[in-house]
Amino acid sequence: MYELHQVGEKSYYINCPAKIGIYCVNDKDIYLIDSGNDKDAGKKARKIIVEKGWRLLGILNTHSHADHIGGNQYLQQQTKCKVFSSGIESCFTEYPILEPSFLYGGYPCKDLKHKFLLAKPSEVTDVSHSDFPKEIEIIPLNGHSFSMTGFRTPDDVVFLADCLSSKETIDKYQISFIYDVAEYLNTLERIKSLKAKLFVPAHAPVTEDITELADYNINKVHEVIGKLLSICQKPICFEHILQRLFSDYGLTMTFEQYALVGSTVRSYLSFLKDNEKLEAVFENNMLLWRSR
DSSP states (O other): OOEEEEOSSSEEEEESSSOEEEEESSSSEEEEEOOOSSHHHHHHHHHHHHHTTOEEEEEEOSOOOHHHHTTHHHHHHHHOOEEEEOHHHHHHHHSTTHHHHHHHTSSOOGGGOSTTTOOOOOOEEETTSTTSOTTSEEEEOTTSSSSOEEEEOTTSEEEEETSSOOHHHHHHHSSOOOSOHHHHHHHHHHHHTOOOSEEEETTSOOBSOOHHHHHHHHHHHHHHHHHHHHHTTSOEEHHHHHHHHHHHHTOOOOHHHHHHHHHHHHHHHHHHHHTTSEEEEEETTEEEEEEO
16 A cells, blocks of 8 residues: 556556555656545655655645545645645635535534545645646546546546546445536546546556446446335335435445435435436425335
8 A cells, every 4th residue: 555656657646545646747846636535645645755856846636525635734734835626626625624514414523524524624726827737637527526627647647536436346335426416427428438548546446448447337326326216116205215225235324424325315316306207295394205
């Protein structure tokens, strides 16, 4: 863990739970792509940077989830580097309390205020700033988060962030986190036609062809959709829908999983309602969902 791998003339990644990408501008100056899940990840990344004699100019954040921005604050304090992001992802990066609040749908209790959901804040510079490396291509990857982006380096390595998960992760957790189901499916279809020398997903093996894994992720989304439509054959409340999914998939309920999977299931329900596959009805002051 935290080994350095070279994947292009100017591109590397640090192998860790959420891969940290590295783009070398020259022999000395570098940018990180994300910073890992906490201060310790930042420390380990900095150790590699120092050993290689590199200078960190900035961090290019793909999105604002805690496991991708967790090392920001430490690295920014130590090196005075810029952290680049944009739009709503910038807001969540500067004010990380927004993540557990959004996931829970209210003030988050202490069980949700840990490093996996609540990063340390960092000062953000917009990607439109002149210091952002203009030779880096920004690739929209909406769906998993509000406005996640991938990055293509000049040596044709594409860092895909969290737009898909490994087969092993899907088989273990079954329901991957999704904010916008329609956009997520659109992104997966789009990256199937994306060409690159190499793809580096944050939570899946590095590969030259992303098509098969994209299809695996797409198929799982449609499986979950089918399961939800089946569960909702009769009017049912959200809590019982969530209970059925956890039971059917053999998942274990915790506060963290309630927030993550619960938020995702609500996104699925919104998607199905907007596509007229489900309808919401109110009975005895309770919101119930049923298939059309």
